[in-house]
Amino acid sequence: MGSFLARRVGQAGVLLLIVSIIGFSILHLAPGGPLSQFAATGDMTQEDLDRVARQMGLDRPLPVQYAEWLWRLLQGDWGVSYRDKQPVLRVIGSHLGATLELMLSSTLLAMMIGCWIGVLGAIRRYSVFDTLATVGAMIALSIPTFWFGLVVIYVFSVGLGWLPAGNRYTIGDGSWSDRLHHLIGPCIVLALVSTAVWSRYMRSSMLDVINHDYIRTARSKGIPERRILFQHAVRNALLPMITIAGLHLPTLLSGALVTETVFTWPGMGRLFLDSIGYRDYPTVMGILMFTAMLVLLGSLLADLLYGVADPRIRTA
Amino acid sequence: MTSPVGAIDGPPAKPALTSRWDSPALRRFRRHRLAVFGAVTILVLTLACIVGPFLLPFTDTFIDIRQRFAPPLSGAHVLGTDQLGRDMLARLLMAGRISLAVGFAAMAISMVIGVCVGLVAGYYGGAIGAVLMRFVDAMLCFPSIFLLLAVSAFIHPGVETIILLIAFTAWMEVARIVEAQIKALRERDFAVAAEALGASDARVMIRELLPNAIAPIVVAATLNVAHAILAESYISFLGYGIQPPTPSWGNMLDNAQGYLTSAPWLAMLPGAMITLAVTSFNFIGDGLRDALDPRTDAR
Amino acid sequence: MTATPALVPAMAPVTRSAASMAEDVVLDVEDLSVSFVSPQGIVPAAREVSFEVRRGETLAMVGESGSGKSVTSLAILRLTPPAPQCRIEGRVRLRAGDRRVHDLLALPEARMRELRGSAAAMVFQEPMTSLNPVHKIGDQIAEAVRFHSALSKRGALDRAAELLDLVGIPDVRRRMSSYPHQLSGGMRQRVMIAIALSCEPVLLIADEPTTALDVTIQAQILELLHDLQQRTQMALLFITHNLGVVAEIADRVIVMYAGRVVEEAAVLPLFKRPLMPYTQGLLRSVPRLDLAGRRCDELAAIPGNVPDPLALPPGCSFAPRCAHRVPELCDARVPLLEGAGAEHFVRCARWASLAEGAPP
Numbered sequence A: 001m002g003s004f005l006a007r008r009v010g011q012a013g014v015l016l017l018i019v020s021i022i023g024f025s026i027l028h029l030a031p032g033g034p035l036s037q038f039a040a041t042g043d044m045t046q047e048d049l050d051r052v053a054r055q056m057g058l059d060r061p062l063p064v065q066y067a068e069w070l071w072r073l074l075q076g077d078w079g080v081s082y083r084d085k086q087p088v089l090r091v092i093g094s095h096l097g098a099t100l101e102l103m104l105s106s107t108l109l110a111m112m113i114g115c116w117i118g119v120l121g122a123i124r125r126y127s128v129f130d131t132l133a134t135v136g137a138m139i140a141l142s143i144p145t146f147w148f149g150l151v152v153i154y155v156f157s158v159g160l161g162w163l164p165a166g167n168r169y170t171i172g173d174g175s176w177s178d179r180l181h182h183l184i185g186p187c188i189v190l191a192l193v194s195t196a197v198w199s200r201y202m203r204s205s206m207l208d209v210i211n212h213d214y215i216r217t218a219r220s221k222g223i224p225e226r227r228i229l230f231q232h233a234v235r236n237a238l239l240p241m242i243t244i245a246g247l248h249l250p251t252l253l254s255g256a257l258v259t260e261t262v263f264t265w266p267g268m269g270r271l272f273l274d275s276i277g278y279r280d281y282p283t284v285m286g287i288l289m290f291t292a293m294l295v296l297l298g299s300l301l302a303d304l305l306y307g308v309a310d311p312r313i314r315t316a
Numbered sequence B: 001m002t003s004p005v006g007a008i009d010g011p012p013a014k015p016a017l018t019s020r021w022d023s024p025a026l027r028r029f030r031r032h033r034l035a036v037f038g039a040v041t042i043l044v045l046t047l048a049c050i051v052g053p054f055l056l057p058f059t060d061t062f063i064d065i066r067q068r069f070a071p072p073l074s075g076a077h078v079l080g081t082d083q084l085g086r087d088m089l090a091r092l093l094m095a096g097r098i099s100l101a102v103g104f105a106a107m108a109i110s111m112v113i114g115v116c117v118g119l120v121a122g123y124y125g126g127a128i129g130a131v132l133m134r135f136v137d138a139m140l141c142f143p144s145i146f147l148l149l150a151v152s153a154f155i156h157p158g159v160e161t162i163i164l165l166i167a168f169t170a171w172m173e174v175a176r177i178v179e180a181q182i183k184a185l186r187e188r189d190f191a192v193a194a195e196a197l198g199a200s201d202a203r204v205m206i207r208e209l210l211p212n213a214i215a216p217i218v219v220a221a222t223l224n225v226a227h228a229i230l231a232e233s234y235i236s237f238l239g240y241g242i243q244p245p246t247p248s249w250g251n252m253l254d255n256a257q258g259y260l261t262s263a264p265w266l267a268m269l270p271g272a273m274i275t276l277a278v279t280s281f282n283f284i285g286d287g288l289r290d291a292l293d294p295r296t297d298a299r
Numbered sequence C: 001m002t003a004t005p006a007l008v009p010a011m012a013p014v015t016r017s018a019a020s021m022a023e024d025v026v027l028d029v030e031d032l033s034v035s036f037v038s039p040q041g042i043v044p045a046a047r048e049v050s051f052e053v054r055r056g057e058t059l060a061m062v063g064e065s066g067s068g069k070s071v072t073s074l075a076i077l078r079l080t081p082p083a084p085q086c087r088i089e090g091r092v093r094l095r096a097g098d099r100r101v102h103d104l105l106a107l108p109e110a111r112m113r114e115l116r117g118s119a120a121a122m123v124f125q126e127p128m129t130s131l132n133p134v135h136k137i138g139d140q141i142a143e144a145v146r147f148h149s150a151l152s153k154r155g156a157l158d159r160a161a162e163l164l165d166l167v168g169i170p171d172v173r174r175r176m177s178s179y180p181h182q183l184s185g186g187m188r189q190r191v192m193i194a195i196a197l198s199c200e201p202v203l204l205i206a207d208e209p210t211t212a213l214d215v216t217i218q219a220q221i222l223e224l225l226h227d228l229q230q231r232t233q234m235a236l237l238f239i240t241h242n243l244g245v246v247a248e249i250a251d252r253v254i255v256m257y258a259g260r261v262v263e264e265a266a267v268l269p270l271f272k273r274p275l276m277p278y279t280q281g282l283l284r285s286v287p288r289l290d291l292a293g294r295r296c297d298e299l300a301a302i303p304g305n306v307p308d309p310l311a312l313p314p315g316c317s318f319a320p321r322c323a324h325r326v327p328e329l330c331d332a333r334v335p336l337l338e339g340a341g342a343e344h345f346v347r348c349a350r351w352a353s354l355a356e357g358a359p360p
């Protein structure tokens, strides 16, 4: 476990370095580069722009600029938002809670439903249920999240009036139940794709597991079928799901951005989109780097968790 | 005889727990019917988008202020009109041209990039392979929508740039697949023999290795079209993709949210088109995966 | 270990379907047939297999790979795949510890589950993969105990520790909380045996329990099984394709070929005077260590291959590989299993003439 941990953290470190290089390249290769914010307004002369560029250190060699940028990034100095005039990290932090709330709740929902569908589909392979689940999952993976969001709003908010059409809470209310009420719509919308993903992976993982010899051993002990299914099959089939959770994080983040837009949910995704609208370069770059680091961290955590959950690695 | 279940050693033991429910008909349905459905749908959709606009009485840009918000099936406009009185069907078909074209083009470019990177990484391995594959890993850390938006926000988006952008965020999976395949194939006799005969690296890669890895590449290509169409719709919906007046399925939805109460078809129709097209490609991809590699059944 | 030949000359074709089982018979298998439905057709994996195993006795089942040994043994415990894919016919009766006779193939699943693991247990061919990787050894043994006895969780774990000690695993306390991957193959097979023995079964089926292990471990496991049998008087159905092992452990032997029993005899007569040409071939192919301590370089393997179960010969299944084949006799119909002396049965149309002509 120790060496596994060290190796895995080392890998994550290398990836972080490459991620930072990609981020830096995007910053500088995009037409206009870091100056586009000033150029866009159109009321600065070329001399003004040159002066700003010098002030920002843009006339120095790229590797130097990169090293300095990375150093500040690691120190937590992510620049100041043009729009809010606040440190980027603080701006991100103030929107992170809403996004995490959405992502966690929908993941919970998707895992519960998806894993069930996967298990049932696997033990009744090619049954009517399994076929419907498979086709359903493929369709769910094909529905654009924003459109599904509109459909949910149309049906449950506009049509039935059961759910609020957006926002995190009613202004002036903000009670626990009010927040929950607001969470339902976006949570379901974001969970759609995840549910499909979980059910597919769980199904194939189960199919893999029930072919193993130890399932036959369990059966030869004469223990109840339910116990074989849960203690022996599902328990093992869930292990790879930990890895899947890590791999699914980028998709989930993308989905959250779109869901937040449709439901005017005040999270990081909306902040990102608004910042683009305002050409708030530091915030945009900050969020981009932040999400990549979040993904990196997520997959690292997933691997560590896998190491804890699987005795073959834990005790190695 | 209802006997309990359990796999036994020896040849092809099928998963025991499951087989009571196993219906060959349903299995065939999943294998073939859906793929056929997908292929036919895509064919019809493509044809309709190419030919359709010439046959319709309205063009997609014809504005008829008196006919604003005409609901579907209520008059001359089969699928109704939008907030400017433009014919929805004509717009959907024209948008389909763009969306499908973006899908195919972005797929083609992403496949070229992915196959090249995968080939080189898999063939040379070692430091080159490691660097390339770590780059792939790092690219995959960026959630694709964030990456697409970050870049497209700072350039002036046109159809070509959107295609390029989508391709640049969609080649990594392909690279991974190809790298794994090539790595495995490299060790096989025919590749070793070709090398021993003094064939150039490029020749071995393209003439000997690539054709043997074609099955997963074809599957990935199909799924990539689906991915590209979705990606285009996402960024166009968010306002940073295809810019009006050029219609795309995504940007048709852009301001449809505002009319959700009064004219829901503005939102429903383009979304349904996207879902239909993407589902079809996914069905084809799934069918191809089954047909080309009978061992994998998952996902 | 040697079987004692009974003095019953039985020369007529045998039918065993005695309505009641003799008192000392633990397992009685009658005309057991197992077939699989595959896309290419119906695969008959076992055909009209009949045998019995008595209390305290070891019956060895030998045969080449694919002859249907595992399928037969799994069918006895109803561990084969479920109905539409796999068909089981025939009768399997088990005399449980309380002397009650159960018709296994007719039992409802719940009753079968009660017997499985308690009255009849099984050790599998693959020790490396037969244990669940995420559960502790102790829990895996205790699980069987818990479901077949009134013991508490604590009590079941104590029993598990006892069993580990019994199968000769050192440092029991520590091993109880080990995971399978921390054990060697031999250790894992001991754990499998401990699981199988946990409820003191009257019948233990061991499907090639030592094939995957190296020779010294193999000998230890065999000795362990033998000791345990002496202690509990359980009936042991031992499956193997290693005739050396058979000579060491078995009282009686049945030889399987292409899903059928082709010869059955006590171990000494079989080794001394095999009647079926296939058995003779098998015995010739045993590497002999006694010739100046060297292994013979030339293993007299039987030429040819096991027949395709989808295209079996019309007569004797062994005919395509048999040196003594006479088409009129051998290909006309499937030879019957005939009695050929004291508790010796053989399925060969020419066994009598071959036995006369053959040098001793």
Ligand SMILES: Nc1ncnc2c1ncn2[C@@H]1O[C@H](COP(=O)(O)OP(=O)(O)OP(=O)(O)O)[C@@H](O)[C@H]1O
Pocket: B008, B009, B010, B011, B012, B013, B014, C036, C037, C038, C043, C044, C045, C063, C064, C065, C066, C067, C068, C069, C070, C071, C072, C081, C241, C309
């Ligand atoms: N699940 C299954 N589906 C179809 N056919 C099967 C299945 N399991 C076994 N068979 C067939 O049954 C026959 C007997 O297999 P079995 O495993 O009993 O052989 P065996 O005597 O145990 O061989 P080995 O010594 O290799 O263990 C084989 O020909 C095999 O093709």
Ligand code: SF4
Pocket: C276, C277, C278, C316, C317, C318, C319, C320, C322, C323, C324, C325, C326, C329, C330, C335, C347, C348, C349, C350, C351
């Ligand atoms: S019946 Fe004929 S072919 Fe079969 S074993 Fe006897 S002699 Fe050989």
Ligand SMILES: [Mg+2]
Pocket: B009, C069, C070, C071, C125, C207, C208
């Ligand atoms: Mg076997």
